[in-house]
Amino acid sequence: MDMKQPFEKLVVLYGATVLRVCRAVVGPAEAEDVWQETFVAALRAYPELPADANIEAWLVTIAHRKSLDTVRAVRRRAVPVSELPERPSDHGLPEADGEVDPIWLRVARLPDKQRQVLAYRYLADLPFNDIAAIVGGSPAAARRAASDGIKSLRATAVAAAEGESA
Amino acid sequence: MNTSPQPLGSSTGLGPVDLVISPELVKIEPGVLSRLHAGLAERASREGVLDVAYRVVETPVGKLLLAATERGLVRVAYEREGHEAVLAVLAERLSPRILEAPSRLAEAARQVEEYFSGRRRAFDLPIDLSLSAGFRRTVLQHLSEIAYGHTESYAEVARAVGNPRAVRAVGTACATNPLPVVVPCHRVLRTDGSLGGYIGGLDAKSSLLRLEAVAA
Structure with a gap:
């Protein structure tokens, strides 16, 4: 029997996780728009979702697509280029805004794929199999991207800590 | 900021997790999610993808759930019926596109309040009887x-x-x-x-x- 729960439950259960993922992937400034786009799209498609689907992975997949749209739009606004190079995003962070915690800047400087994989692994708690299906490539590649991202975040954290104590 | 270098130095420890789950990446300020939720309900309603809207009102006979489709009020439920269970039935029988959307039920809530305060003798609301045949x-x-x-x-x-x-x-x-x-x-x-x-x-x-x- 198809026992699909009311969509309200999904928002209550996964709203916070999706917001954390959006913040990590597109940055705090654009995150709420992406959250909104994600849940509207999910609500629209919800009746067709198979009853046994992994809802969290499904929502993160939608959030991932909406993030790509947003990141493309932000970059289009920033620099008029025709190709999208794989490079650290500007993350939609207002420059020289003292309010932004340094962790966001460090996350923002990660290459796109590492940032996405870290968000989906550690903020949404998805297995690498699901993550590979979302970002493309193999689970092993996703695992590598996560470990590279961790290494790089760790290095900048150490540098920051040393800078503070110096 | 508490980025203690201790776990960072070890290459085998659980450094990655507590580094990535830094509190700044996880914390969500109070009020943010309810604001996002309200915006979602508003937009879903406007775009016609919200099939069942509901809200809960306080009355002298307890909390009443009011639920409406685009055609009209479709369900009123007492607390003892279990609002969660009622919503689950609505998801199954009508549509799972259900959100708490108080503004869609503003008029119904107003009339219910007037009724319980003795100022209203008849309800003047669009009614959807699709749960009954x-x-x-x-x-x-x-x-x-x-x-x-x-x-x-x-x-x-x-x-x-x-x-x-x-x-x-x-x-x-x-x-x-x-x-x-x-x-x-x-x-x-x-x-x-x-x-x-x-x-x-x-x-x-x-x-x-x-x-x-x-x-x-």
Whole structure:
């Protein structure tokens, strides 16, 4: 029997996780728009979702697509280029805004794929199999991207800590 | 900031997790999610993808769930029915596109509030009877004709809908009324004047009858 729960439950259960993922992937400034786009799209498609689907992975997949749209739009606004190079995003962070915690800047400087994989692994708690299906490539590649991202975040954290104590 | 270098130095420890789950990446300021939720309900409604909107209102007979489709009010539920369970049934029978969207039910909430304060004698709301069919629906349509402050017996209702022997079925129709309070099944009593049953409990039924007796 198809026992699909009311969509309200999904928002209550996964709203916070999706917001954390959006913040990590597109940055705090654009995150709420992406959250909104994600849940509207999910609500629209919800009746067709198979009853046994992994809802969290499904929502993160939608959030991932909406993030790509947003990141493309932000970059289009920033620099008029025709190709999208794989490079650290500007993350939609207002420059020289003292309010932004340094962790966001460090996350923002990660290459796109590492940032996405870290968000989906550690903020949404998805297995690498699901993550590979979302970002493309193999689970092993996703695992590598996560470990590279961790290494790089760790290095900048150490540098920051040393800078503070110096 | 507490980025203690200790776990960072070890290459085998759980450094990655506590580094990535830095509190700044996880914390969500109070009010943010409810603001996002309200924006979502607003937009979903505008774009026609919100099939069932609901809100919960406080009344003298407890919290009432009010749910509406685009056609009108489709369900009123007492707390004792279990609002979660009621929403799950709506998801199954109508559509799982359900959100708490108080603004879509502003008018219904206002009229319910007026009713309980004795200032309203009849509801003037679009009603969606799609949860009720056949004979039960016929009974519900008749119930709305029983005036405020008046009562009928189950037998009288059966006669009024042209099926005098269906007294028991009238009882079932009242007991499964998806819109209690608004469709006044509380105005139907046993022939001897005793209360009979009520989806909101007998206390609620007598509260409504008392309210209407005083205000009438």
